[in-house]
Amino acid sequence: MNLEQTLRERLDAKTKPIGSLGRLEDLAVQLGVALGTDEPSLDHPQMIVFAGDHGVAAAHGVSAYPRDVTWQMVKNILAGGAAVSVLARQHGIALTVVDCGVDHDFAPQPGLVLRKVTPGTADSTQGPAMTAAECAQAIQHGREVVRALPGNAVLLGELGIGNTSAASLLCAALAGCTLDDCVGPGTGLDAAGVLRKRGVLQRALELHKHASEPLQVLAAYGGFEIAAMVGAIQQAAQERRVVVVDGFISTSAVLVAHAVDPKVLPSCVFSHRSGERGHELMLRHLGAKPLLDLGLRLGEGSGAALAWPLLVSACLIMRDMATFESARVSGKTP
Numbered sequence: 001m002n003l004e005q006t007l008r009e010r011l012d013a014k015t016k017p018i019g020s021l022g023r024l025e026d027l028a029v030q031l032g033v034a035l036g037t038d039e040p041s042l043d044h045p046q047m048i049v050f051a052g053d054h055g056v057a058a059a060h061g062v063s064a065y066p067r068d069v070t071w072q073m074v075k076n077i078l079a080g081g082a083a084v085s086v087l088a089r090q091h092g093i094a095l096t097v098v099d100c101g102v103d104h105d106f107a108p109q110p111g112l113v114l115r116k117v118t119p120g121t122a123d124s125t126q127g128p129a130m131t132a133a134e135c136a137q138a139i140q141h142g143r144e145v146v147r148a149l150p151g152n153a154v155l156l157g158e159l160g161i162g163n164t165s166a167a168s169l170l171c172a173a174l175a176g177c178t179l180d181d182c183v184g185p186g187t188g189l190d191a192a193g194v195l196r197k198r199g200v201l202q203r204a205l206e207l208h209k210h211a212s213e214p215l216q217v218l219a220a221y222g223g224f225e226i227a228a229m230v231g232a233i234q235q236a237a238q239e240r241r242v243v244v245v246d247g248f249i250s251t252s253a254v255l256v257a258h259a260v261d262p263k264v265l266p267s268c269v270f271s272h273r274s275g276e277r278g279h280e281l282m283l284r285h286l287g288a289k290p291l292l293d294l295g296l297r298l299g300e301g302s303g304a305a306l307a308w309p310l311l312v313s314a315c316l317i318m319r320d321m322a323t324f325e326s327a328r329v330s331g332k333t334p
Protein backbone atom coordinates (compact mmCIF):
# COMPACT_ATOMS: atom_id res chain seq x y z
CA MET A 1 0.00 0.00 0.00
CA ASN A 2 1.42 3.42 -0.87
CA LEU A 3 1.46 6.38 1.54
CA GLU A 4 -1.61 8.01 -0.01
CA GLN A 5 -3.66 4.82 0.46
CA THR A 6 -2.40 4.47 4.05
CA LEU A 7 -3.46 8.06 4.80
CA ARG A 8 -6.92 7.53 3.24
CA GLU A 9 -7.41 4.33 5.27
CA ARG A 10 -6.36 6.15 8.44
CA LEU A 11 -8.97 8.84 7.82
CA ASP A 12 -11.66 6.28 6.98
CA ALA A 13 -11.06 4.57 10.35
CA LYS A 14 -11.79 7.80 12.26
CA THR A 15 -15.10 8.37 14.07
CA LYS A 16 -16.98 10.08 11.23
CA PRO A 17 -19.00 9.00 8.23
CA ILE A 18 -16.62 8.26 5.33
CA GLY A 19 -15.58 11.48 3.57
CA SER A 20 -17.63 13.72 5.88
CA LEU A 21 -14.78 16.16 6.51
CA GLY A 22 -14.83 16.94 2.80
CA ARG A 23 -11.92 18.96 1.43
CA LEU A 24 -10.15 18.84 4.80
CA GLU A 25 -9.63 15.12 4.21
CA ASP A 26 -7.99 15.72 0.82
CA LEU A 27 -5.83 18.38 2.44
CA ALA A 28 -4.78 16.01 5.24
CA VAL A 29 -3.80 13.36 2.67
CA GLN A 30 -1.92 15.92 0.54
CA LEU A 31 0.02 17.17 3.58
CA GLY A 32 0.91 13.63 4.65
CA VAL A 33 2.16 12.79 1.15
CA ALA A 34 4.04 16.12 0.83
CA LEU A 35 5.75 15.65 4.21
CA GLY A 36 6.31 11.93 3.60
CA THR A 37 4.57 10.67 6.76
CA ASP A 38 1.25 9.21 7.92
CA GLU A 39 1.50 11.42 11.04
CA PRO A 40 1.72 14.88 9.44
CA SER A 41 2.61 17.76 11.71
CA LEU A 42 3.59 21.30 10.77
CA ASP A 43 6.32 23.15 12.63
CA HIS A 44 7.92 26.62 12.52
CA PRO A 45 5.81 27.99 9.64
CA GLN A 46 7.64 30.70 7.69
CA MET A 47 5.85 33.50 5.87
CA ILE A 48 8.33 34.89 3.34
CA VAL A 49 7.33 38.10 1.58
CA PHE A 50 9.35 38.59 -1.60
CA ALA A 51 9.45 42.23 -2.75
CA GLY A 52 10.63 43.77 -6.01
CA ASP A 53 10.18 46.78 -8.28
CA HIS A 54 9.11 46.53 -11.91
CA GLY A 55 10.50 48.45 -14.87
CA VAL A 56 7.26 48.08 -16.80
CA ALA A 57 5.41 49.89 -13.99
CA ALA A 58 7.98 52.69 -13.83
CA ALA A 59 7.86 53.23 -17.60
CA HIS A 60 4.15 52.80 -18.34
CA GLY A 61 2.08 53.41 -15.21
CA VAL A 62 0.32 50.03 -15.35
CA SER A 63 -0.70 50.19 -11.67
CA ALA A 64 -3.24 52.27 -9.76
CA TYR A 65 -0.52 53.11 -7.20
CA PRO A 66 2.92 54.71 -7.40
CA ARG A 67 6.10 52.65 -7.35
CA ASP A 68 7.12 54.10 -3.95
CA VAL A 69 4.40 51.97 -2.35
CA THR A 70 6.67 48.92 -2.70
CA TRP A 71 9.40 50.19 -0.36
CA GLN A 72 6.91 51.95 1.88
CA MET A 73 4.96 48.72 2.34
CA VAL A 74 8.17 46.78 3.06
CA LYS A 75 8.69 49.16 5.99
CA ASN A 76 5.05 48.83 7.04
CA ILE A 77 5.32 45.03 7.05
CA LEU A 78 8.52 45.15 9.10
CA ALA A 79 6.95 47.63 11.53
CA GLY A 80 4.09 45.17 12.08
CA GLY A 81 1.27 47.24 10.55
CA ALA A 82 0.49 45.50 7.24
CA ALA A 83 -2.31 42.93 6.83
CA VAL A 84 0.23 40.13 6.56
CA SER A 85 1.98 41.35 9.73
CA VAL A 86 -1.30 41.22 11.66
CA LEU A 87 -2.33 37.80 10.29
CA ALA A 88 1.11 36.21 10.72
CA ARG A 89 1.17 37.45 14.31
CA GLN A 90 -2.35 36.09 14.92
CA HIS A 91 -1.33 32.62 13.79
CA GLY A 92 2.20 32.46 15.22
CA ILE A 93 3.81 32.42 11.78
CA ALA A 94 7.37 33.79 11.55
CA LEU A 95 7.65 36.63 9.03
CA THR A 96 10.62 37.46 6.80
CA VAL A 97 10.73 40.11 4.08
CA VAL A 98 13.18 39.54 1.24
CA ASP A 99 14.31 42.53 -0.77
CA CYS A 100 14.61 40.93 -4.20
CA GLY A 101 15.23 44.25 -5.99
CA VAL A 102 13.38 47.18 -4.43
CA ASP A 103 14.64 50.61 -5.41
CA HIS A 104 15.41 51.72 -1.86
CA ASP A 105 18.26 51.35 0.62
CA PHE A 106 16.82 49.63 3.66
CA ALA A 107 18.70 49.65 6.94
CA PRO A 108 19.74 46.12 7.93
CA GLN A 109 17.27 44.86 10.54
CA PRO A 110 15.84 41.64 11.95
CA GLY A 111 13.29 40.03 9.62
CA LEU A 112 14.72 41.64 6.46
CA VAL A 113 16.95 39.87 3.96
CA LEU A 114 18.81 42.49 1.93
CA ARG A 115 18.90 42.41 -1.86
CA LYS A 116 21.64 40.91 -3.97
CA VAL A 117 20.76 42.45 -7.33
CA THR A 118 20.39 45.86 -8.91
CA PRO A 119 16.99 47.24 -7.93
CA GLY A 120 14.05 47.03 -10.29
CA THR A 121 13.68 44.97 -13.43
CA ALA A 122 14.03 46.52 -16.89
CA ASP A 123 10.98 47.50 -18.94
CA SER A 124 9.77 44.26 -20.59
CA THR A 125 8.29 46.18 -23.55
CA GLN A 126 11.84 47.20 -24.54
CA GLY A 127 13.80 44.01 -23.84
CA PRO A 128 13.95 41.21 -21.27
CA ALA A 129 13.02 42.32 -17.73
CA MET A 130 16.17 40.59 -16.51
CA THR A 131 19.22 38.94 -17.99
CA ALA A 132 19.56 35.16 -17.79
CA ALA A 133 22.28 35.66 -15.14
CA GLU A 134 20.07 37.97 -13.04
CA CYS A 135 17.21 35.50 -13.32
CA ALA A 136 19.41 32.59 -12.17
CA GLN A 137 20.75 34.72 -9.30
CA ALA A 138 17.23 35.67 -8.14
CA ILE A 139 16.15 32.00 -8.22
CA GLN A 140 19.24 31.05 -6.25
CA HIS A 141 18.52 33.80 -3.71
CA GLY A 142 15.01 32.37 -3.14
CA ARG A 143 16.50 28.91 -2.63
CA GLU A 144 19.04 30.21 -0.10
CA VAL A 145 16.40 32.08 1.90
CA VAL A 146 14.35 28.90 2.33
CA ARG A 147 17.41 26.77 3.10
CA ALA A 148 18.37 29.14 5.94
CA LEU A 149 14.95 29.08 7.64
CA PRO A 150 13.71 26.33 9.98
CA GLY A 151 10.46 24.36 9.84
CA ASN A 152 8.55 22.32 7.30
CA ALA A 153 6.12 24.89 5.88
CA VAL A 154 6.75 27.94 3.73
CA LEU A 155 3.99 30.48 3.07
CA LEU A 156 4.61 32.60 -0.03
CA GLY A 157 3.92 36.31 0.07
CA GLU A 158 4.87 39.01 -2.40
CA LEU A 159 4.87 42.74 -2.87
CA GLY A 160 5.67 44.79 -5.96
CA ILE A 161 3.82 47.60 -7.66
CA GLY A 162 3.34 46.39 -11.25
CA ASN A 163 3.71 42.69 -10.52
CA THR A 164 0.23 41.75 -11.76
CA SER A 165 1.56 42.81 -15.19
CA ALA A 166 4.45 40.35 -14.97
CA ALA A 167 2.12 37.63 -13.64
CA SER A 168 -0.41 38.19 -16.46
CA LEU A 169 2.35 37.87 -19.04
CA LEU A 170 3.59 34.65 -17.42
CA CYS A 171 0.02 33.37 -17.45
CA ALA A 172 -0.39 34.18 -21.15
CA ALA A 173 2.95 32.59 -22.07
CA LEU A 174 2.80 29.50 -19.85
CA ALA A 175 -0.91 28.74 -19.40
CA GLY A 176 -1.79 29.54 -22.99
CA CYS A 177 -4.47 32.15 -22.27
CA THR A 178 -5.11 35.43 -24.06
CA LEU A 179 -4.34 38.78 -22.44
CA ASP A 180 -8.09 39.49 -22.49
CA ASP A 181 -8.49 36.51 -20.17
CA CYS A 182 -5.71 37.36 -17.74
CA VAL A 183 -5.23 41.14 -17.54
CA GLY A 184 -7.19 42.72 -14.70
CA PRO A 185 -7.32 45.79 -12.47
CA GLY A 186 -4.56 44.67 -10.06
CA THR A 187 -4.49 47.27 -7.27
CA GLY A 188 -7.59 48.91 -8.76
CA LEU A 189 -7.30 50.31 -12.30
CA ASP A 190 -10.57 51.43 -13.85
CA ALA A 191 -11.82 49.96 -17.15
CA ALA A 192 -9.83 52.49 -19.24
CA GLY A 193 -6.72 51.75 -17.17
CA VAL A 194 -7.09 47.99 -17.71
CA LEU A 195 -7.43 48.60 -21.46
CA ARG A 196 -4.24 50.67 -21.47
CA LYS A 197 -2.42 48.05 -19.36
CA ARG A 198 -3.48 45.35 -21.83
CA GLY A 199 -2.08 47.44 -24.71
CA VAL A 200 1.28 47.80 -22.95
CA LEU A 201 1.41 44.07 -22.13
CA GLN A 202 0.48 43.19 -25.72
CA ARG A 203 3.70 44.92 -26.82
CA ALA A 204 5.77 42.94 -24.31
CA LEU A 205 4.13 39.69 -25.41
CA GLU A 206 4.81 40.46 -29.07
CA LEU A 207 8.46 41.34 -28.34
CA HIS A 208 9.11 38.08 -26.50
CA LYS A 209 6.88 35.73 -28.53
CA HIS A 210 9.84 33.49 -29.35
CA ALA A 211 10.73 32.86 -25.69
CA SER A 212 9.80 29.23 -25.13
CA GLU A 213 11.85 27.79 -22.26
CA PRO A 214 10.21 28.50 -18.88
CA LEU A 215 13.23 30.38 -17.50
CA GLN A 216 13.54 32.37 -20.72
CA VAL A 217 9.88 33.37 -20.30
CA LEU A 218 10.52 34.30 -16.65
CA ALA A 219 13.53 36.46 -17.60
CA ALA A 220 11.50 38.14 -20.35
CA TYR A 221 8.71 39.34 -18.05
CA GLY A 222 10.15 39.36 -14.51
CA GLY A 223 10.02 40.17 -11.77
CA PHE A 224 12.84 39.54 -9.38
CA GLU A 225 10.41 38.63 -6.58
CA ILE A 226 8.64 36.11 -8.84
CA ALA A 227 11.99 34.53 -9.76
CA ALA A 228 12.94 34.33 -6.07
CA MET A 229 9.59 32.63 -5.35
CA VAL A 230 10.37 30.08 -8.10
CA GLY A 231 13.60 29.25 -6.25
CA ALA A 232 11.79 29.13 -2.92
CA ILE A 233 9.21 26.69 -4.32
CA GLN A 234 11.92 24.48 -5.83
CA GLN A 235 13.96 24.42 -2.61
CA ALA A 236 10.95 23.81 -0.36
CA ALA A 237 9.65 20.95 -2.54
CA GLN A 238 13.12 19.41 -2.67
CA GLU A 239 13.31 19.53 1.15
CA ARG A 240 9.77 18.08 1.44
CA ARG A 241 8.37 21.23 2.98
CA VAL A 242 4.79 22.28 2.33
CA VAL A 243 4.37 25.45 0.24
CA VAL A 244 1.26 27.57 0.84
CA VAL A 245 0.68 29.56 -2.34
CA ASP A 246 -1.10 32.91 -1.98
CA GLY A 247 -2.80 34.73 -4.89
CA PHE A 248 -2.32 35.68 -8.53
CA ILE A 249 1.38 36.56 -8.41
CA SER A 250 2.54 33.66 -6.21
CA THR A 251 0.62 31.30 -8.47
CA SER A 252 2.47 32.71 -11.49
CA ALA A 253 5.70 31.59 -9.77
CA VAL A 254 4.18 28.10 -9.45
CA LEU A 255 3.40 28.20 -13.20
CA VAL A 256 7.11 28.70 -13.87
CA ALA A 257 8.33 26.14 -11.31
CA HIS A 258 5.77 23.63 -12.64
CA ALA A 259 6.89 24.22 -16.23
CA VAL A 260 10.48 23.49 -15.15
CA ASP A 261 9.48 20.42 -13.13
CA PRO A 262 5.85 19.33 -12.52
CA LYS A 263 7.00 17.33 -9.46
CA VAL A 264 6.85 20.52 -7.33
CA LEU A 265 3.04 20.58 -7.54
CA PRO A 266 2.11 18.01 -4.83
CA SER A 267 3.96 20.19 -2.29
CA CYS A 268 1.80 23.23 -3.12
CA VAL A 269 -1.41 24.09 -1.27
CA PHE A 270 -3.35 26.96 -2.86
CA SER A 271 -4.83 29.17 -0.16
CA HIS A 272 -7.52 31.04 -2.06
CA ARG A 273 -9.05 32.08 -5.35
CA SER A 274 -7.88 35.63 -6.01
CA GLY A 275 -10.30 38.28 -7.21
CA GLU A 276 -7.76 39.13 -9.93
CA ARG A 277 -8.88 38.18 -13.41
CA GLY A 278 -6.94 35.20 -14.72
CA HIS A 279 -6.17 33.49 -11.42
CA GLU A 280 -8.88 30.93 -12.13
CA LEU A 281 -7.18 30.11 -15.46
CA MET A 282 -3.81 29.62 -13.77
CA LEU A 283 -5.40 27.32 -11.19
CA ARG A 284 -7.21 25.37 -13.91
CA HIS A 285 -3.95 24.99 -15.86
CA LEU A 286 -2.33 23.53 -12.74
CA GLY A 287 -5.37 21.39 -11.85
CA ALA A 288 -5.41 23.15 -8.45
CA LYS A 289 -8.37 23.75 -6.14
CA PRO A 290 -7.92 26.67 -3.74
CA LEU A 291 -9.19 26.41 -0.17
CA LEU A 292 -10.89 29.79 0.28
CA ASP A 293 -12.93 32.12 -1.90
CA LEU A 294 -13.18 35.44 -0.04
CA GLY A 295 -12.67 37.90 -2.89
CA LEU A 296 -9.11 38.60 -1.68
CA ARG A 297 -6.76 40.49 -4.01
CA LEU A 298 -4.21 41.97 -1.63
CA GLY A 299 -1.18 39.73 -1.96
CA GLU A 300 1.53 39.96 0.74
CA GLY A 301 0.70 36.37 1.71
CA SER A 302 -2.51 37.49 3.42
CA GLY A 303 -4.57 34.62 1.94
CA ALA A 304 -1.90 32.07 2.81
CA ALA A 305 -1.94 33.26 6.44
CA LEU A 306 -5.76 33.10 6.51
CA ALA A 307 -5.75 29.51 5.18
CA TRP A 308 -3.00 28.38 7.57
CA PRO A 309 -5.29 27.19 10.42
CA LEU A 310 -7.00 24.82 7.96
CA LEU A 311 -3.66 23.11 7.33
CA VAL A 312 -3.06 22.83 11.07
CA SER A 313 -6.56 21.37 11.55
CA ALA A 314 -6.05 18.85 8.74
CA CYS A 315 -2.89 17.53 10.40
CA LEU A 316 -4.53 17.34 13.84
CA ILE A 317 -7.50 15.42 12.42
CA MET A 318 -5.14 12.91 10.83
CA ARG A 319 -3.11 12.48 14.01
CA ASP A 320 -5.40 12.96 16.98
CA MET A 321 -8.92 11.87 16.07
CA ALA A 322 -10.08 8.61 17.63
CA THR A 323 -10.90 5.59 15.48
CA PHE A 324 -14.15 3.61 15.60
CA GLU A 325 -12.15 0.88 17.33
CA SER A 326 -10.34 3.05 19.93
CA ALA A 327 -13.51 4.99 20.86
CA ARG A 328 -15.77 1.90 20.66
CA VAL A 329 -18.14 3.53 18.21
CA SER A 330 -20.13 1.26 15.87
CA GLY A 331 -18.95 1.34 12.26
CA LYS A 332 -21.08 1.63 9.14
CA THR A 333 -23.91 -0.89 8.81
CA PRO A 334 -22.75 -3.59 6.35
Ligand SMILES: O=C(O)c1ccc[n+]([C@@H]2O[C@H](COP(=O)([O-])O)[C@@H](O)[C@H]2O)c1
Nearest residue numbers: 063160162164186187247248274298299
Ligand atom coordinates in the same frame (compact mmCIF):
# COMPACT_ATOMS: atom_id res chain seq x y z
O1 LIG B 1 -2.55 38.36 -4.61
C1 LIG B 1 -3.25 38.78 -5.54
O2 LIG B 1 -4.02 38.05 -6.15
C2 LIG B 1 -3.10 40.24 -5.94
C3 LIG B 1 -3.94 40.77 -6.91
C4 LIG B 1 -3.81 42.11 -7.23
C5 LIG B 1 -2.80 42.88 -6.63
N1 LIG B 1 -1.98 42.33 -5.71
C6 LIG B 1 -0.91 43.15 -5.06
O3 LIG B 1 -0.90 44.45 -5.63
C7 LIG B 1 0.37 44.74 -6.20
C8 LIG B 1 0.35 44.56 -7.69
O4 LIG B 1 -0.74 45.21 -8.31
P1 LIG B 1 -0.44 46.18 -9.54
O5 LIG B 1 -1.77 46.79 -9.86
O6 LIG B 1 0.54 47.19 -9.03
O7 LIG B 1 0.11 45.33 -10.62
C9 LIG B 1 1.34 43.80 -5.56
O8 LIG B 1 1.94 44.39 -4.45
C10 LIG B 1 0.49 42.59 -5.19
O9 LIG B 1 0.91 42.05 -3.96
C11 LIG B 1 -2.12 41.03 -5.35
Ligand SMILES: Cc1cc2nc[nH]c2cc1C
Nearest residue numbers: 065069159187298299300
Ligand atom coordinates in the same frame (compact mmCIF):
# COMPACT_ATOMS: atom_id res chain seq x y z
C1 LIG C 1 -1.33 49.88 -0.10
C2 LIG C 1 -0.91 48.62 -0.81
C3 LIG C 1 -0.62 47.47 -0.05
C4 LIG C 1 -0.21 46.30 -0.73
N1 LIG C 1 0.13 45.08 -0.31
C5 LIG C 1 0.42 44.32 -1.36
N2 LIG C 1 0.27 45.05 -2.45
C6 LIG C 1 -0.13 46.28 -2.12
C7 LIG C 1 -0.44 47.40 -2.87
C8 LIG C 1 -0.85 48.57 -2.22
C9 LIG C 1 -1.18 49.78 -3.03
